[in-house]
Amino acid sequence: MADELALAPPPPMAGEQDVPVAVAHLALPDGKLFTFPETAPVPHVHGGGEDSAGYDAACDGWLLFDDDEFVVLRLTSPLTGKTRLLPALSEDTVRIRDNAIEVVGAPWRDGDGDAAAQSDTGAEDMSVRKLVMSPYDAGLVAAVIGREHFAKVALCTMEGFSWSLSARDRWRWYDDAAFHSDGRLYALTHGEDLVAFDVGYEDTGEPVVSRVERVVRGDRAARPWHTRTHYLFASRAGPLLMVNRVMPDAGTTRGFAVFVPDMASRRWVEVSRLDAGGEALYVGRLSSRAVPSLDDADKIFFLDDTDGMSFRTERQPRPPYHAAVYDMAGGKVSELLPRQPLVDGKTPVTWLFPDDDDDA
Numbered sequence: 001m002a003d004e005l006a007l008a009p010p011p012p013m014a015g016e017q018d019v020p021v022a023v024a025h026l027a028l029p030d031g032k033l034f035t036f037p038e039t040a041p042v043p044h045v046h047g048g049g050e051d052s053a054g055y056d057a058a059c060d061g062w063l064l065f066d067d068d069e070f071v072v073l074r075l076t077s078p079l080t081g082k083t084r085l086l087p088a089l090s091e092d093t094v095r096i097r098d099n100a101i102e103v104v105g106a107p108w109r110d111g112d113g114d115a116a117a118q119s120d121t122g123a124e125d126m127s128v129r130k131l132v133m134s135p136y137d138a139g140l141v142a143a144v145i146g147r148e149h150f151a152k153v154a155l156c157t158m159e160g161f162s163w164s165l166s167a168r169d170r171w172r173w174y175d176d177a178a179f180h181s182d183g184r185l186y187a188l189t190h191g192e193d194l195v196a197f198d199v200g201y202e203d204t205g206e207p208v209v210s211r212v213e214r215v216v217r218g219d220r221a222a223r224p225w226h227t228r229t230h231y232l233f234a235s236r237a238g239p240l241l242m243v244n245r246v247m248p249d250a251g252t253t254r255g256f257a258v259f260v261p262d263m264a265s266r267r268w269v270e271v272s273r274l275d276a277g278g279e280a281l282y283v284g285r286l287s288s289r290a291v292p293s294l295d296d297a298d299k300i301f302f303l304d305d306t307d308g309m310s311f312r313t314e315r316q317p318r319p320p321y322h323a324a325v326y327d328m329a330g331g332k333v334s335e336l337l338p339r340q341p342l343v344d345g346k347t348p349v350t351w352l353f354p355d356d357d358d359d360a
Contacts, residue, residue: 024282024291024301025079025352026323026337027052027063033078033352034337036282036301036323052078058286058350059131073128079354087162089126089145094154097208098167104213105266130286134179140199140207142185144174153177153187153197155207166209176232176288180240188232188242192218192268194261216261216268226254229306231283235260235290237275242268243283243300250306251317253333256283256326258300273328274298286350300326301336305348322349 026034031053055063062075066088073086087093129151130144139158144151150171154163172195177187185197194216199207229245239260246254258281259268274281280296282289285305293299304319323337 023354024289025061025354026303027055027058027078027350027352028322028340029053029055029347029349032340034323036336037296051076054347055350056347057128057131058284058352059133060287060289061352061354062133063350063352064128064131077352079352084158086141086158087156087160089128089163093162094126095162095164095206096167097164099208099210101166101168101209102211103168104211105215105217129174130177132177132179132185134185136179136181136183137199140179142177142179142197144177144187146171149173153185153209155199155209157205157207160206162206164206164208169209169212175230176285178233178240180234181238186215186232186240188230189218190230191220192216192230192242194218194232194240194242194268214266215263216266219267229285231285231288233283233288233290235275236279236292241281241290243281243288245283245302247306251304251319253302253319253324253326255331255333256300256302256328258328282351282353284351285348287352289351289353291353296325298328300328301351302326303349303351304339305350307346307348 024036026036031051033052052063054065056066057064061077061079063078065074065076067074071088071090073088075084075086126145128143128145129148132142134140134142141156141158143154143163145154146152151174152165152169152171154165156163173190174187175190177185179185185199187195187197189195193214196213196215197209198211200210201207226246226248228247231243233241235241242259244257244259246256248254258271258274260271262269274297275290278292278294278297279290280293280299280301282291282301284303301323303323304321318339320339321335321337322339324333324335326333
């Protein structure tokens with residue numbers, strides 16, 4: 001059985017009095033936007049619209065759109081109205097870098113995919129599976145691009161005109177990725193390997209992968225076979241969190257388990273509480289975050305976001321909600337947002353998180 005522990009709370013900020021209430025927003029692919037926690041008796045639309053519909057990915061408070069007219073990827077925040085541009089995924093804007101990289105503890109070939117299929121995959125056949133922006137290296141952006149069962153990490157900057165893709169790094173089946181305060185980019189494979197990427201810069205200012213290290217070796221045999229989805233992000237206390245979602249099928253969530261990496265033993269260690277009782281987790285395929293909360297401590301807010309995943313079939317029933325919450329203490333799942341009229345597609349619903357200076 002996995003060791004259990006409680007995360008230590010982060011040091012208090014100078015002048016900090018009350019812990020702020022957890023705030024997030026839920027975006028539907030049709031453009032509707034809801035707010036959590038909801039203060040009205042009946043959940044209702046707070047914003048969004050046609051400008052928020054049809055997104056491909058999300059990150060923090062931003063939605064990502066593929067702008068065919070101007071051949072760019074467009075980041076738009078429905079919370080602030082701001083827009084930022086990224087290079088499109090095309091043969092002209094994805095640069096295959098053949099620079100030498102250091103590989104430490106080479107990850108298992110989990111989900112590497114078929115080499116022949118990969119060699120036939122051009123930039124235009126790829127999609128953004130995950131997008132993350134570094135809060136520690138201003139302007140640095142990373143994306144997991146490819147397909148569900150094989151993908152690579154790509155890098156760019158807000159000022160750049162192309163994506164950097166390492167020819168010497170492997171294709172892997174990634175479930176999530178996150179930047180950490182130690183300055184590295186981390187990616188989580190479906191087999192629960194935690195892979196760390198060091199990022200360097202060319203003289204031109206282009207970011208490149210300089211080192212790849214497997215810092216935790218996954219042990220899927222120790223988990224329930226129906227752990228189908230994993231989330232990776234930083235806790236408020238500092239450590240990365242791996243959140244496992246137990247799903248016997250695409251329409252049923254039985255519960256969650258939360259782990260932190262033990263870098264000394266290179267294994268995952270299960271935790272029983274979050275941030276000593278002052279933290280809640282909002283998890284989603286496109287965007288996740290740990291937020292301070294006393295009222296919702298040790299709770300995990302989650303979404304019905306399996307759209308486009310290979311294990312979902314059209315014949316499987318959908319759950320009656322878009323959003324629900326799991327209580328780690330009681331092991332109970334409670335409905336938050338009943339399912340809204342929505343045409344099924346490949347893009348899942350997603351959380352959006354306002355910056356500290358945004359109006360919630």
